Amino acid sequence: MTVDVRTPESQTRTLSLGSPDRQLLVASLAAAGAGAGGISVAAANALGRAGEPGVSACYWIGLGLLYAAPTAGAYCCRRSRSLVLVLTGVLVAGLYLVYLSATPSQFGTTDEFQTLRSLLDLQRTHHLFGANPLVSDYSKFPGSQVVFVVLHQLTGLSLATSARSVIFGELLAQGFALFTVGEILLGSPLVAYLGVAIYATNASYLYFDAQVFYESFALPLAIVSVALVLHAVRTRSQLDRYIILVLAAALGVAVGLSHHMVSYWLAAVLVLWSVVAAVHNYRHRRDDSAKVICPWIPAAATTLFAGGWYLFVAHQALAHELGPVFNSAYSAVKSVISGASGPKAPFSTPASIAAVNDPPFLKILGYLSAFGELVLLVLGLWQLRHRRWRAQTIAVFAFVALLYPLGLALRLTEATTETSSRTNEYSFVGLAVVAGLLWIDSLDPSLRRHASFRSRVTTGLVAIGGITLLGLGSVVVGQAPYDRIAGPYLVGADIRSVDPLGEQAAAWTAAVWPAGTRFAADPTNSRLIAALGEFVPEDGQVDGLSVGQLFLSPTVDSADLRILAGDKIDYVVIDQRLTEAPSATGPVFGSSMPGVRVTASAPVPAISFAKFAASPDFSLVYDNGTIRIFKVNSSLISS
Amino acid sequence: MSYLRPDEPRDDPVINLGGTEVGGSGYRPRRASPSAPEPTALVFPVAAVLCALTTLLGPSPARWVSGLLLVSYLPGRAIRKALPETVNRFPVSFAVDVATSLVCTVMVGLAADATTPGIRPGVVAPSLAAITVLVSASVMIFRSQNPARRKPNRDVKKWSLVIPVGTFTVMATAAVAISVRSNLAATERVSTTELSVLPVKNGHAHVTVTNLEHVPETYRLVISTGLGQGKIRTLDIPAGASEVIDTVTPSMRRVTASLYDGSATTLLRQAWLQPDTGSKGST
Numbered sequence: 001m002t003v004d005v006r007t008p009e010s011q012t013r014t015l016s017l018g019s020p021d022r023q024l025l026v027a028s029l030a031a032a033g034a035g036a037g038g039i040s041v042a043a044a045n046a047l048g049r050a051g052e053p054g055v056s057a058c059y060w061i062g063l064g065l066l067y068a069a070p071t072a073g074a075y076c077c078r079r080s081r082s083l084v085l086v087l088t089g090v091l092v093a094g095l096y097l098v099y100l101s102a103t104p105s106q107f108g109t110t111d112e113f114q115t116l117r118s119l120l121d122l123q124r125t126h127h128l129f130g131a132n133p134l135v136s137d138y139s140k141f142p143g144s145q146v147v148f149v150v151l152h153q154l155t156g157l158s159l160a161t162s163a164r165s166v167i168f169g170e171l172l173a174q175g176f177a178l179f180t181v182g183e184i185l186l187g188s189p190l191v192a193y194l195g196v197a198i199y200a201t202n203a204s205y206l207y208f209d210a211q212v213f214y215e216s217f218a219l220p221l222a223i224v225s226v227a228l229v230l231h232a233v234r235t236r237s238q239l240d241r242y243i244i245l246v247l248a249a250a251l252g253v254a255v256g257l258s259h260h261m262v263s264y265w266l267a268a269v270l271v272l273w274s275v276v277a278a279v280h281n282y283r284h285r286r287d288d289s290a291k292v293i294c295p296w297i298p299a300a301a302t303t304l305f306a307g308g309w310y311l312f313v314a315h316q317a318l319a320h321e322l323g324p325v326f327n328s329a330y331s332a333v334k335s336v337i338s339g340a341s342g343p344k345a346p347f348s349t350p351a352s353i354a355a356v357n358d359p360p361f362l363k364i365l366g367y368l369s370a371f372g373e374l375v376l377l378v379l380g381l382w383q384l385r386h387r388r389w390r391a392q393t394i395a396v397f398a399f400v401a402l403l404y405p406l407g408l409a410l411r412l413t414e415a416t417t418e419t420s421s422r423t424n425e426y427s428f429v430g431l432a433v434v435a436g437l438l439w440i441d442s443l444d445p446s447l448r449r450h451a452s453f454r455s456r457v458t459t460g461l462v463a464i465g466g467i468t469l470l471g472l473g474s475v476v477v478g479q480a481p482y483d484r485i486a487g488p489y490l491v492g493a494d495i496r497s498v499d500p501l502g503e504q505a506a507a508w509t510a511a512v513w514p515a516g517t518r519f520a521a522d523p524t525n526s527r528l529i530a531a532l533g534e535f536v537p538e539d540g541q542v543d544g545l546s547v548g549q550l551f552l553s554p555t556v557d558s559a560d561l562r563i564l565a566g567d568k569i570d571y572v573v574i575d576q577r578l579t580e581a582p583s584a585t586g587p588v589f590g591s592s593m594p595g596v597r598v599t600a601s602a603p604v605p606a607i608s609f610a611k612f613a614a615s616p617d618f619s620l621v622y623d624n625g626t627i628r629i630f631k632v633n634s635s636l637i638s639s
Numbered sequence: 640m641s642y643l644r645p646d647e648p649r650d651d652p653v654i655n656l657g658g659t660e661v662g663g664s665g666y667r668p669r670r671a672s673p674s675a676p677e678p679t680a681l682v683f684p685v686a687a688v689l690c691a692l693t694t695l696l697g698p699s700p701a702r703w704v705s706g707l708l709l710v711s712y713l714p715g716r717a718i719r720k721a722l723p724e725t726v727n728r729f730p731v732s733f734a735v736d737v738a739t740s741l742v743c744t745v746m747v748g749l750a751a752d753a754t755t756p757g758i759r760p761g762v763v764a765p766s767l768a769a770i771t772v773l774v775s776a777s778v779m780i781f782r783s784q785n786p787a788r789r790k791p792n793r794d795v796k797k798w799s800l801v802i803p804v805g806t807f808t809v810m811a812t813a814a815v816a817i818s819v820r821s822n823l824a825a826t827e828r829v830s831t832t833e834l835s836v837l838p839v840k841n842g843h844a845h846v847t848v849t850n851l852e853h854v855p856e857t858y859r860l861v862i863s864t865g866l867g868q869g870k871i872r873t874l875d876i877p878a879g880a881s882e883v884i885d886t887v888t889p890s891m892r893r894v895t896a897s898l899y900d901g902s903a904t905t906l907l908r909q910a911w912l913q914p915d916t917g918s919k920g921s922t
Contacts, residue, residue: 020795024802031803035810042814046821073803085731086800090807097814104818126757128749146748146758147710147741153760154694155706162706169711169737176731177738224738240723247722247739254742257749486822613905625856625900625907 020080027083030073034090037065038097045101048487059485060472066094067471068464071197075460078190085179085189088196092175095200096168099210102486107160108495110523111213113531114138115145119159120532122149133536134527137321140314143258144217163212171210174220175200177227178432184230185394186436194439194463195432198376201369201470202428203478204421218259219425222266225251225298226429229270230393233293245297252302256309260318263306265426270299272399276392292392325419332413362476369473370408372466373431377401380434383441394437400430421478439463482584491603492583497524505573505627506532512622513571520547520563521573522588525627529573542566548589554607556615564632571621572612572630579606681779683720687713687771691764709767715739717774743770834898834908844912846884846896850876857901862886864894873901888912 040062048055070091077083102108107116114134121130121139128142138145144166152162175196182192199205209216225248232244252270256263277294284290310318335341358366381398407423410416443459475484482493490496502525509517510533517535519526526537539547542563550563550572563569578588582603589604612618612630622629690705690713697705715736747766751758835847850856858874862884876882888894898908 020799024795024799028803028806031807032810035807035814038811038814039817042817042821046817049821049825080795082795082797082800083803086803090803093807093811097811100815101818104815104822106822122758126759128752128758142748143745146752147744149758150744150748150760150763151706151710153758154709154764155703156699157703157706165707166711166741169707170741173734173737176734180731180734221738221741224734227734237723243722247735250742251738254745257745486825623905623907628905 023077023080023083026076027073027080027087030069030076030087031090033065033069033072034094037062037069038094038101040065041098042101045486048485051488055485055487063098063472063475064468066091066098067197067201068468070094071193071464071467072460074190074193075463078188081189084193085176088175088179088193089172091193091197091200092171093168095206096171096210098206100164102207102484103495105158105160107212107531108498109207109211110494110527111215112160112211113498113527115148115163115213116159116531118142118145119149119152119163121534122146123152123159124534134530135321137260137314137317138214140309140317141214141218141257141259143254144214147217148212160212167210167212167216170217170220174223177220177224178429180227181223181230181397181429181433182436184227184234185397185433186440188440188444191436191439191444194467195436197467198435198470199428199432201373201467201474202424202431203474204425205428205478206475207479207483208421209425214259215262215422218255218262221251221258222255222262223429225255225266225302226269229273229295229298233295233393241293242297245295248295249298249301252298253305256302256305260306260310260314260322261422263302263309267299267303267306269396269400270295270302273393273396274299276396280392328415329410329413329419332415333410336413358476358481365469365473366476367473369470370477372470372473374405374408376435376438377404377431379442380431380436380438383434383437394433397430397433401427401434402430403427404431424478480584489577490584491578491581492522492524492585492588494585496584498528501624501626502528502575504624505529505622505629508622509533509535509571509629517570518568519571519573520550520567520569522551522575522578525573525575538567538569546589551589551604552608553611554605555611556617561617569632572618572632573627574609574612574630575627576609577626578604579609681775683713683717684772684775687717687768687775691768694764695760709764710744711737711740713740714743714767714770714774715741717771717778718743721774721778743767834896834910836894836896836910836912842888844886844888844894846886846894846910847881848874848876848884848898849881850878858907859899859901859903860884861897861899862894863897864888871903 040058042062044055044058044062047053047058070087073090074084074087077087103112107113114132115138117134118130118132118138121132122128122142122145128145129139132138147166148159148163151157151166152159155162157165178196178199179189179192182195183189186192186195209219228244228248228251232241232248235241235244252263252266255266274294274296277292281291281294332341380401384394384398403423404427407420407427410420410423443462480494482490482496487496489499489501505525506528509519509529513519513533513535515534517533518538519529519535520538521529523539526539529535530537541547543566545559545563545566547563547567550560550569551574553560580603587602587604612628613620617633618630619633620628621631687709690709693701693705694709715738718739719732719735744763744767747763747770748758751762751766754762756762834849837845837847846860846862848858848860850858855875855877858876860872860874862870862872864886872884874882886894893911895909895911897906899906
């Protein structure tokens, strides 16, 4: 252990770009570069909507600028903490523009529409915990809903704009909290910036974590809580330390109210931290001066609250929501390990349509990104050997980083791909610190005063190129091609499947249908209609028959009637576009039923939808040329 | 580990994590120095009250800013300032302000949920303002000799940071404007099919079909005047375009236009006009 209090002289280093004015100029240019990147990405989305060419070039150039420009600026201005901090904000805000450009003024993703249902319910009833038929556990974790709706009520802005304002503020807070973690642990603003940039290259960051839903609300709070704990263990006064830890605990409780997995992750990190500190203290029990602070207050508060909330409030909803996910993940992993089935090919998609698949060079970029992050992890962990595990806090972050290869392995099955993407947002908190450690040991010495110009330029290029490569590759890994940029309608393609025709039909149902109406529709129209009104979408199974069968049978048969009567379905919604093109994410209503086989590259047979118009059991009540809504004869339901 | 010891000197440390010195110009906990209360202490509680009033009574643009401040900044900032000086030395306090404010809003929302009115602006806005005012007041009353936070040494002048921030903000606003505009254009263009029958002079009427779909469409239009079988026309209309068909309207006869899809199996729209009475309608 060494504590070195440096003299002012030794702290003074030559600025990398001379005077503060020059640094300011460089930082301004870097900010302008990031702004240009944002405009380029926005232009890509505008071109995509208009169906014009040049979309991909604008998008990738813009995205590259968003990563490279602030990184170059931070590298050049590395001696100015204020400017590096400003460029951290520019990086975070610039990357948020990528998501905002795709869906600027309305909700777009599946998760957002599922959240919208809870938000509208809260607006209607003014009370929490109303059941959400789209995702049962949303209503049990209402923290984000409170903030989104309150801001909407107070500002008069739309729900989408209000919620996005909150998420944007949180992303900034998260970026600054990560900056703080890096700065406290590794001591350099540049390394802290690089930590934030590394975190921003996780596959979930650009799109998944930017959308409006409970997980993206809770995660920044958890990271601020971790940063507060880190600040607390460095605080001299015991009273002050307790106060900061209590503040971190309050954040932990709010996280527990907002999202299950984030609260469990936070609890696990804090408990691990406490255990590591306790073991260290036990080993140095005779040397008071070597003892470290144990963050047991936030660890206990977060763990007890998250556990209690699960036991007394959310266990049923979570079992219903996460049970099938874990079961299918377990089966898929078991099947791959036992050799019963082969692993999923990376970047493979169910439908072989152009908009769904990346060209080979982008796939290579994705591989390079994943490989680069693994290299960072391994080399960063290798640096820990110098510390002989004395740096307990860094060891905690290293443990967190070890989630990354585990998450990467989960990409090998279709059932666990989404879980794999989600683990990145947790593991990269650790990877950011571990990568910073690698920088400190390997590249930082080349920035010393005596270092040659050439070595500084090389180091800079490594930093800028590395971050840009990891960032671009992470988009390839984490986001399906059709979901990155706005464009014409595509079947079964999340954001690209939501268009005004669907919204118009959903608005009609919200105006006409009575509350509690049960209906059957494809997944996109289900979530649109159920998000806007108090309606219940029917899916799953009735007497062992999949509701999807209703949409695949060539005629209205006895199985259809059993489904309609069993689920008491009042309306059937069909979207003609499903019969014109294959779904990007595989067969919309499942791949098969007795007598019908729908391959991944085929649309729904047109005859399956035509049967509703021909049958006397259904009457057409809405038709906008694309989406048709049929009312099921009430005698059919009652029978 | 060196920096976790509670009794070591904390000012301007350079951390050694096992051999490599990693300290630098970054994180340095600052020593508190006694001084007079901050002159701006009153600004934030007053701002909170004004924001609460504005969100309840004010016009839209003012409500946007007031609501954002009240929900995501002011309560957290007041709480942070009320805590010991060490908390205020958190390197980037903005993160703590935002996070703490959101926690306050969540807790106020939960408390409001337990009341009969529930989560409404009239309950939440005064509560958030009250938290800010009470916490700020406690600071003024109980910590009149509160040592002010020493400003960190800034390597560049604080005001000059406006240049990169402003540059980026202007360009980011342009990016958002491009996205919103193109999105609005797409939303307006893509709607549905419209059909209308409108009277014109000399016993004529115009049947207008507008294709507001996102792709070119083929339609079958049947115009019936009650005299024999109606005329059937096939129309190929590009996306966003209209086609007008001039038709003669015999007196005392209703003109009915029925629009079918290209295969003439599905009725999309129907519109009618009674020229002598001027009454018209559509489905």
